Amino acid sequence: MLLQKYLQTIDNIDPGKIYVENVRSLYNLPRFAARLMCEMAVQEHIFTKKIGVVCPNCNRIIEEFDNINQIPETIYCHICDAEDAEQNTYKTENLKKEEYYKLLR
Amino acid sequence: MNSKRDLLKRLLNLFPTKLLKEHFKEKGNSEDVIEAITGNNRSNFIVDFVFNNYNSTRQNIYLFDLDKNFNRNVIDNTFPLAIEKEILLNQEYTLLCLPQTEFSVYLSNPTAKEDLFFLQPVHIIIHKKSLVLIFTKLEKNVHTYFPEIREAKKASVKNDEEETLKKILTFFGMHYSVTPTNFNKGIKQLWHKDEIDCYKIQWRNPHSTSSETMDGTLTFKQKYPTEYLKIVQTQLSKSVWKYLLTDDYLCEGFTADPSNGEISITKFPKLPNQVKNVITKILTNN
Numbered sequence: 001m002l003l004q005k006y007l008q009t010i011d012n013i014d015p016g017k018i019y020v021e022n023v024r025s026l027y028n029l030p031r032f033a034a035r036l037m038c039e040m041a042v043q044e045h046i047f048t049k050k051i052g053v054v055c056p057n058c059n060r061i062i063e064e065f066d067n068i069n070q071i072p073e074t075i076y077c078h079i080c081d082a083e084d085a086e087q088n089t090y091k092t093e094n095l096k097k098e099e100y101y102k103l104l105r
Numbered sequence: 106m107n108s109k110r111d112l113l114k115r116l117l118n119l120f121p122t123k124l125l126k127e128h129f130k131e132k133g134n135s136e137d138v139i140e141a142i143t144g145n146n147r148s149n150f151i152v153d154f155v156f157n158n159y160n161s162t163r164q165n166i167y168l169f170d171l172d173k174n175f176n177r178n179v180i181d182n183t184f185p186l187a188i189e190k191e192i193l194l195n196q197e198y199t200l201l202c203l204p205q206t207e208f209s210v211y212l213s214n215p216t217a218k219e220d221l222f223f224l225q226p227v228h229i230i231i232h233k234k235s236l237v238l239i240f241t242k243l244e245k246n247v248h249t250y251f252p253e254i255r256e257a258k259k260a261s262v263k264n265d266e267e268e269t270l271k272k273i274l275t276f277f278g279m280h281y282s283v284t285p286t287n288f289n290k291g292i293k294q295l296w297h298k299d300e301i302d303c304y305k306i307q308w309r310n311p312h313s314t315s316s317e318t319m320d321g322t323l324t325f326k327q328k329y330p331t332e333y334l335k336i337v338q339t340q341l342s343k344s345v346w347k348y349l350l351t352d353d354y355l356c357e358g359f360t361a362d363p364s365n366g367e368i369s370i371t372k373f374p375k376l377p378n379q380v381k382n383v384i385t386k387i388l389t390n391n
Contacts, residue, residue, distance in 0.1 A: 052320070079345055082369075
């Protein structure tokens with residue numbers, strides 16, 4: 001029910017990335033329950049799960065992947081390049097990865 | 106390490122290899138081509154090439170407004186840099202200087218400290234009340250100049266771009282009131298017409314500075330049209346732009362600080378006029 005209500009809430013907007021925290025804070029749920037809701041939504045083909053690789057310099061998501069095996073060994077950040085940062089290509093094993101969900105329409 | 110030929114080689118290294126091959130009719134990889142050019146051409150030919158082809162390099166561009174029309178007579182022997190070449194075309198003066206930037210580099214295997222000198226092309230373009238300073242970007246990673254097994258780290262730098270810029274501005278400041286060109290209006294016009302959109306933008310609020318950096322290759326206006334309408338009313342600062350049209354008129358991307366008159370081109374332009382077009386397009390819309 002909660003999930004259906006959440007989907008009604010976001011149906012008319014472009015929600016972009018849906019983090020577990022978005023669901024948790026909206027319904028004031030324990031974190032594990034919010035995560036469970038998201039995982040159930042993946043099982044129901046309502047959400048798809050993504051892994052974002054985070055740039056250590058600009059803290060943005062450089063690129064997103066469907067699973068860990070798709071992540072290449074190195075990744076290039078075009079913003080770091082444009083801003084002349086010391087480094088613009090990073091080893092992905094050293095980078096932070098964020099999990100989030102997207103609405104399957 | 107820092108012979109005249111070494112400096113010319115590093116100078117040519119700032120240009121795309123394709124252009125060097127075409128212009129000097131040489132074949133091979135970048136290293137071979139530069140070796141051949143510096144062996145077969147007098148240095149004044151190489152300086153001529155640098156003067157005429159700066160539009161094909163990666164650049165930092167600084168735009169300024171003068172309080173009155175430029176008078177060539179003010180540039181005398183007190184000018185802080187040696188002028189290598191000069192041309193006057195349609196009331197526009199273009200001067201080329203090649204200041205020497207000196208890096209001190211720490212090396213491993215074996216441990217040593219070496220000096221590495223570069224000539225940095227600086228084009229000074231003056232037309233009436235407009236002063237444009239174009240610095241060709243130097244290679245930022247010094248390790249490319251040493252064998253791979255020798256880890257190289259910059260220890261210090263003398264006479265870098267910041268210092269040269271300061272010298273030039275101090276000189277012009279003695280004769281004119283010099284202010285960075287504020288091109289907020291110009292860039293917002295291009296943004297409004299959907300010719301450009303940004304990957305990153307910083308703007309001033311009444312009590313804070315905000316910044317938005319887009320994930321992946323998304324752009325700001327495309328994803329946040331409502332926020333766009335708010336921030337076009339503010340003063341913009343550091344931003345990274347994408348050219349949205351497919352006609353190759355401008356280079357595919359550039360960074361800009363519209364409130365401080367700064368533009369930076371970090372990738373070799375596809376076509377020689379693209380950088381000039383970026384400047385002209387922003388200023389004609391300003």
